[in-house]
Amino acid sequence: MGKHLYIDCVSGIAGDMALAALIDAGADLDYIVAHLRRLPFDDFEMGVVPVMKQGIAAKQLKLAFAGSEKSDGWLGVGHSHSHSHSHSGGHAHDGHTHEHSHDHTHSHGHAHGEHSHDHTHSHGHAHGEHSHSHEHSHDHAHHHRRASDILRGIADSELPPRVKARSRAVFVAIAEAEGKIHGMPPEDVHFHEVGAMDSILDIIGFCLALESLDIDRITASPVPTGSGKLRMAHGLYPIPAPATAELLRGIPLAPLNVRGELTTPTGAGILRALAESFGPLHGGTIDRIGYGAGKKDFDHPNVVRCFVMEGAAAPVKRETIVVLEAQMDDCSGEVIGYAMERLLEDGGALDVYCTSVQMKKNRPGILMTVLCHEARADRCELLMLRETSTLGVRRSSWSRQILDRSWITVDTRFGPVRVKQARREGVLWHQSPEYEDAARAAREHGVPLQVVYEEAQRLASINKIDS
Secondary structure, eight states, rough: OEEEEEEEBBBBBOHHHHHHHHHTTTTTTHHHHHHHHTSHHHHHHEEEEEEEEEEEEEEEEEEEEEOOOOTTTTBSSSOOOOOOOOOOOOOEESSSSEOOOOOSOOOOEEEEETTTOOOOSSSSESSEEEOOOOOOOOOOOOOOEEEHHHHHHHTTSSSOOOHHHHHHHHHHHHHHHHHHTTTTTGGGOOEEEHHHHHHHHHHHHHHHHHTTEEEEEEEEEOOOOEEEEETTTTTTEESHHHHHHHOOOOOOOOOOOBBEOOOOOOHHHHHHOOOOOOOOOOOEEEEEEEEEOOOOSSOOOOOOEEEEEEEEOOOOOEEEEEEEEEEEEEHHHHHHHHHHHHHHHTTTEEEEEEEEEEEGGGGGEEEEEEEEEEHHHHHHHHHHHHHSSSSSEEEEEEEEOOOEEEEEEETTTTTEEEEEEEETEEEEEEEEEHHHHHHHHHHHTOOHHHHHHHHHHHHHHHTTOOO
């Protein structure tokens, strides 16, 4: 049985801090680097250095890419290939230090990832969140990685299945947030090659560290964000940065009156995609504790603390839904059918069904039952009163246990078909093709519906981790 990880965001969370904390807790750095090296990304070296943060001993992650110089005191793993170009100029991020050298000078501005540099030249790009400031020169053009390219690289890799699923979930969450902020489809969100490579390695490295420690489930504390302003490509923006705020929707925040950015988009993406609940540390036995340090110094320890727990059972995932009911013995089938359509399409009901009942004076009738979320209950009630012959609607709140649900699209030889997948703790339990998609494909190609269903199921099973 795997372990439970509790992330204590005492000073917020960034991707490099979270990875360093897991390495401090015993995750195998050689294992992490060996898998990262097989990915089609930039050559790098990764290591950790011991630091003190307000009296707490912690690990700080260090990354260097091809052609960079390493800092003294590295516990580095891996190698860098030699390159014929050199340059001067370095930039330090919250968790990483990079020093690049290239042959020609230019300057430009990018907002991406979670770090900050300012380049000055004639073009700017919005990728991720922050702007970065340094001058450097190089004899090759900047390359950009689309979110879809990163996801494809993960899907085509030899990473363990659970690492693929977790990494993909984090990148999808960040891409969706960035896409919403910048008004573009998530798959078209771009990540600048140099500035975002550290974040890419942080995310996949963190998921590899989870695998190294055999972590089954993750919970976390409420999250402080910091305050003030952050300079990005388009000027000063409030903290939390726009993408960070989007990723933290629905996650409880913790008060911590600090000027500066405490939680980054990568850290928020990890919590959004992988943490199943937020609150205080509950039952179980603490096995290991790790501390990951950020680069900045505050009056409080700038660390994230990770508890590796044993013996804590996974909580059942539940949600509250509203159940609406009405019985009728004087409503025609046409009216009932039309009301069901309106409830599903206009009312936003989760489900509507009718049951035959025997009513007073031995009259056969219909019991209409509507399931919906609390926010839709008033609308659905109104539709039931207006579109049927009932004189009243009963309402009750029920608790239901649920599986995590998501959609993928598979490209069958009859066209694209969406498939709903249901998971528990990342493991696929059920999947079902969307009827409307399958029926349309069957009609267009003149084949039985079951043939389309079977092919969609088969393709979804093949792609259940990577899609």
